[in-house]
Amino acid sequence: MTYEGTAHFWAGSAGVVSDSDVAVRFRMDNGEFVDMTLRRLPFDDVLAGKPVREFRWWKGKRHYSGWYWSSTTGGHVVYESRLELARILLADHDGDVVAIAAQPFVLEGIDGGRVRRHVPDLLLARADGGLTVVDVKAVARLSDPKVASQFAWARDVCEAHGVGFEVWTGCDPVLLSNVRFLAGFRRPVTIALEWVEAVMSFAVDPIEFGLLERSLVRMAPPAVIRPVILHLLWRSWLSTDLTRNLGRSTVLAAAATPAGVSA
Incomplete structure (x- = not known):
C-alpha cells in the first residue's frame, strides 16, 4: 500500500499544531489531499472521501487485499487483509454503524519528543453520532513493543479528541x-x-x-x-x-x- 505525500506534513498543516494536537491528512472524494489538525477535522468529508492509501498487487504478496461492497455505504470499502475484511463484515452487519471508511486518514503528532505517523485501518460512524477508529491486528503482533506503543499513542490521541479507539484481533x-x-x-x-x-x-x-x-x-x-x-x-x-x-x-x-x- 502506498499513499501520496510521504514527507512530513506537520509544519504545513492548517493552523498552529501544538504537542497536544496532531496533524491529519485525508483524501476528499475528488481525490484531493487535505491537511489540517485533528481538532478541525471534518469527519463527514473523511467518511465520504477516498482511502489515503492504495494497495498494489505483486508476486508473492502475503496479504489478500480487495474491495468489499458495503450495504451500509452503498459503495465499496477497501481492505488490506482477510482479517480486516472480517472486521468490515461485522461493521456492515451492525445496525448501529451508519458509515465505514477504510484507511481514512494519516495521523502525525509528537510522542515523547519523536514524531509518530499512523494510518488507522477503519473509521466507523454510529447512529448516535459517535466515531470509532479501528486498528486490525493479529493477536500475536500485540506483544511487539513497537506495535503496542503505536497503538497506545493512537488511543491517547483519539480519546483526547472525543473519538473512540478499538484494536480488533478477531472474534468468535x-x-x-x-x-x-x-x-x-x-x-x-x-x-x-x-x-x-x-x-x-x-x-x-x-x-x-x-x-x-x-x-x-x-x-x-x-x-x-x-x-x-x-x-x-x-x-x-x-x-x-x-x-x-x-x-x-x-x-x-x-x-x-x-x-x-x-x-
Whole structure:
C-alpha cells in the first residue's frame, strides 16, 4: 500500500499544531489531499472521501487485499487483509454503524519528543453520532513493543479528541461464519422485498426458521422466502443468537422494526 505525500506534513498543516494536537491528512472524494489538525477535522468529508492509501498487487504478496461492497455505504470499502475484511463484515452487519471508511486518514503528532505517523485501518460512524477508529491486528503482533506503543499513542490521541479507539484481533469463529454467510444476502436488489412484511408478521413471536418457511409456503416457495429471511437477519430486523450455527431449528424473533420495513 502506498499513499501520496510521504514527507512530513506537520509544519504545513492548517493552523498552529501544538504537542497536544496532531496533524491529519485525508483524501476528499475528488481525490484531493487535505491537511489540517485533528481538532478541525471534518469527519463527514473523511467518511465520504477516498482511502489515503492504495494497495498494489505483486508476486508473492502475503496479504489478500480487495474491495468489499458495503450495504451500509452503498459503495465499496477497501481492505488490506482477510482479517480486516472480517472486521468490515461485522461493521456492515451492525445496525448501529451508519458509515465505514477504510484507511481514512494519516495521523502525525509528537510522542515523547519523536514524531509518530499512523494510518488507522477503519473509521466507523454510529447512529448516535459517535466515531470509532479501528486498528486490525493479529493477536500475536500485540506483544511487539513497537506495535503496542503505536497503538497506545493512537488511543491517547483519539480519546483526547472525543473519538473512540478499538484494536480488533478477531472474534468468535461461528459468529464470523454466520455473518459472512448472511452477507451473501445483503443486496436488496437480489431479494423479493414484497415479502418482508409477511415474514415479519409471522415472526412477532419467536419461531423456528423451518417453521417460519413452512408457514409461508402457500404464499411463496422456500426459494423465494428463505433469502428474505436471511436478508432480514443480515439487517438485524430478525434476531437470533449468531454465536450458534444457523439451521432449521434456529429460533428467530422480530426485532424493533424501522419505519418503511418493506423499503
